[in-house]
Amino acid sequence: MSLNRRSFLSMTAIATTLAAAAACxxxxxxxxxxxxxxxxxxxxxxxxxxxxxxxxxxxxxxxxxxxxxxxxxxxxxxxxxxxxxxxxxxxxxxxxxxxxxxxxxxxxxxxxxxxxxxxxxxxxxxxxxxxxxxxxxxxxxxxxxxxxxxxxxxxxxxxxxxTLGLFVNTDLTDVTEPATIEELVEAGQASGADVVLSLPVGESGDAYHMEPLYTSGGGYLFGTKSDGSLDATDVGVGGEGSIAAAEKIGGLGEQGVLATSVTSDNAISLFTEGKAAYLISGPWALGDINTAGINFELSKIPGFEGMEDARPFxxxxxxxxxxxxxxxxxxxxxxxxxxxxxxxxxxxxxxxxxxxxxxxxxxxxxxxxxxxxxxxxxxxxxxxMPAIPEMSAVWGPLGMAEANIVGGSDPESTMTSAGDEIRSTLGL
Known part of the structure; x- marks a missing residue:
């Protein structure tokens, strides 16, 4: 099986306002x-x-x-x-x-x-x-x-x-269940692999794949109401937690662990070609990895040391x-x-x-x-993944901010600007 995640998921970004009436x-x-x-x-x-x-x-x-x-x-x-x-x-x-x-x-x-x-x-x-x-x-x-x-x-x-998981090339490293991102980075660097962590970023960003790092750093997208439903008026992008996450993401960019040259088009192939010690991807990657004959283990994605759990979509x-x-x-x-x-x-x-x-x-x-x-x-x-229509305003600005931060832009001002753009789009 070789599937792209978009064959399963359709981002809320394509769910713009549509008119409706009824008959049968x-x-x-x-x-x-x-x-x-x-x-x-x-x-x-x-x-x-x-x-x-x-x-x-x-x-x-x-x-x-x-x-x-x-x-x-x-x-x-x-x-x-x-x-x-x-x-x-x-x-x-x-x-x-x-x-x-x-x-x-x-x-x-x-x-x-x-x-x-x-x-x-x-x-x-x-x-x-x-x-x-x-x-x-x-x-x-x-x-x-x-x-x-x-x-x-x-x-x-x-x-x-x-959802997403962590694929580990066991021919390159025996650290198959890193407890933290820091441990993952250390093991990946010690492995001698060309790529420590193959995680899609791209020039325009990929907020879907970056979500586990964003949440571990303390970021959230929307707050919740007393009944547990999402509160579209409480946008977390640009807030304190998102800035803390941005700083961590920027640090991984500085180390070369994350790169905008890794995209949804080449992230899996870097792993199947034996160039990456670790890959963050979903079940759609299993077919290509098994076909390539890569020896691997699958484990949960770790979070940053001393911070929140990594929570993918x-x-x-x-x-x-x-x-x-x-x-x-x-x-x-x-x-x-x-x-x-x-x-x-x-x-x-x-x-x-x-x-x-x-x-x-x-x-x-x-x-x-x-x-x-x-x-x-x-x-x-x-x-x-948030099912509220307001999520369509988040994907682009957040993804672009994360890509720019990986590329060296200032984490605080970049994430703050993304939050301002989202709130402006939502009329907040």
């Missing part, structure tokens, strides 16, 4: 399942798509997830004596097309997508809350439940999670019920079956392996796919 329509047929591109409506632009009117239950998702879902969806449809159509929509077009189609009444009954879309989808009235019974709740990891919770309600049924993929779906009852029945046990998630895993979020599936995978289960465990100490 339908056509029922016999038992079958299909996986086909959603087609353009007459007189529409090529980017607009509509539901397959020959199906009872219509699911939209991207190509990767559609490939994993279509067979089990067909089996489920056969058992229910209904037609299920799994339609492929390009991931970077799925959210906007879904909101527009749901508003026009020609959208799907369900979508499968990343949890950080939830805020924008709820804001646009595109998805409905769902109910999980106590048995389903107890089988899910807490981070998965937290990720699909918005305004105190569940809006999605999770099926997998991704967790991204959860989930099933959502369309608010204006033509056959909402079928969608609700399907998501109930997804949540009931790991049968559907396990079938999807066989086609597209991703870390599980259900305890029964994790137990089955423990002996055969231990590293995938490790990522599930790492995710329990990660923070769900």
């Amino acid at each position: 329509g339908s056509d029922n047929t016999s038992t079958a399942a299909s996986q086909a591109p959603a087609e353009a409506t007459d007189g529409s632009t090529d980017e607009q798509v509509v539901r397959d009117t020959n199906a009872d239950l219509v699911i939209w998702t991207d190509e990767v997830k559609a490939g994993a879902l279509k067979d089990i969806a067909q089996q489920w449809g056969d058992e229910q004596d209904i037609t299920v159509a799994v339609q492929t929509v390009a991931n970077d077009e799925l959210q906007s097309n879904f909101i527009a189609a749901n508003s026009a009444g020609n959208g799907p009954d369900m979508i499968v997508a990343a949890h950080d879309w939830i805020g924008n989808l709820v804001q646009n009235g595109a998805i409905s809350p769902i109910t999980l019974d106590s048995a389903a709740e107890s089988n899910y990891s807490q981070v998965a439940l937290d990720a699909v919770t918005y305004d105190g309600q569940y809006y999605g049924v999770p099926y997998c999670v991704e 967790a991204g959860v993929n989930a099933f959502y019920v369309a608010a204006a779906g033509a056959n909402k009852a079928f969608a609700e029945t399907f998501v109930a079956d997804v949540a009931k046990d790991s049968t559907i998630a396990e079938a999807m895993y066989a086609i597209n392996p991703l870390p599980p979020v259900q305890e029964d599936l994790a137990s089955k995978l423990e002996s055969s796919d231990a590293n995938m289960v490790k990522f599930m465990e790492f995710a329990e100490n990660a923070d769900p």
Whole structure:
């Protein structure tokens, strides 16, 4: 398996404001399942798509997830004596097309997508809350439940999670579980590797991959309200903790441990070519690393000495019920079956392996796919990627600030300016 994280996660940065209204329509047929591109409506632009009117239950998702879902969806449809159509929509077009189609009444009954879309989808009235019974709740990891919770309600049924971990080239170093970043740096330098730590920074920044260092240094993105939900009026970028993190990140830049020349395009290959002692990446790196035959261990990402734990983002993929779906009852029945046990998630895993979020599936995978289960465990100490629409204002300024700091810019003024930009965008 060779996956880029963007095949799974769609940053909130692409979730800009979208209009919504509501209507619905339908056509029922016999038992079958299909996986086909959603087609353009007459007189529409090529980017607009509509539901397959020959199906009872219509699911939209991207190509990767559609490939994993279509067979089990067909089996489920056969058992229910209904037609299920799994339609492929390009991931970077799925959210906007879904909101527009749901508003026009020609959208799907369900979508499968990343949890950080939830805020924008709820804001646009595109998805409905769902109910999980106590048995389903107890089988899910807490981070998965937290990720699909918005305004105190569940809006999605999770099926997998991704987060970051630390890959260690055991041919270069025997320090496989460094307790601190400082210990990691020391071991990496002693290894003689060309690259101590392969972590994507890039010229424009990569706030996703930098998050564990940012949080360990004391930075946060948004504060929390008394009920635990995110407070979009409390922006942490530019605050005291973020400046402390910036100073630590700047120090790693000065040492050459972090470099803007390491990007999401070459970070994994530096490790698979044996040039890096350590790599911070996600489960999408496993395929390339195994193919390369690198001897490695996988462990949690350490934090800075004497500072906070390193907390990467967790991204959860989930099933959502369309608010204006033509056959909402079928969608609700399907998501109930997804949540009931790991049968559907396990079938999807066989086609597209991703870390599980259900305890029964994790137990089955423990002996055969231990590293995938490790990522599930790492995710329990990660923070769900903010699902609030305001997160779109954070990615660019924070990432650019971190890249500039790695490149030698003053940590305090650079991070303060990033915070000012974010607050200005949010009207704070």
